[in-house]
Amino acid sequence: MNDAERFRDKHVHFMATAEEKSQLKKNMRQAGYETLGSYLLKMSLEGIIINVDFSELRGALGDIGSLRNEFNRIGNNINQVTKHVNESHEIDAMDVYLLQEEVDDMKKQIEHFERNVVERFNEKLRELGVE
Template sequence: MRERNVQIKFFLSPKEAEFIEKKMQEAGIRNKSAYLRKMALDGYIIRIDFTELQKFIDALSRIGNNLNQIAKVANTYGEVSMPVVHEFEAEAMKILYQAEKSIKWLYGK
């Protein structure tokens, strides 16, 4: 049995229907019923772009991989060359810069 069994019908002009389709795409919602229900009940939908956060997560993953490689070399040979350490340091600085940029983006500063 359906949880939602009350049907509501209404009519739109072609322009209004097109506008709703556009708003659904902007919100990343493909289910028209879900979109209209959310808008009718709450009045708005907020879509957050996590592109910057994903870049940050990817960068952190690279740091983890680099750190594992350095640890493997250190454990295998008992030492790590300074150019490798400097390369890792440069990558870490890029990540810190990206983190700062992401935090400013998230807080709108």
């Protein structure tokens, strides 16, 4: 049934805050609608609402905390080496080597973390049928 044939005889009313109404109008304009009623009717009848539960990604957020701690530890080590170099005007090759090992280890952890987050995010998208 097209719009010209449709007869609407029921009134629907709901309340919104000023901010919500402003957001609705913004969404309406972005979707190309001229009236809020036509936009809301279309969205209510044909729109899709996707709720995504990212609670499974909390483990990844814990990884961020671990990475932050590692960065702080490496930063402290760099500060200690810098202080030693400034005081003695010498740099120990072993200190440089150990710092490089820590930096390399951090790079591996970051790469692992990135892969893990992307993999979990892609799993969520697949569950939603979005690819």
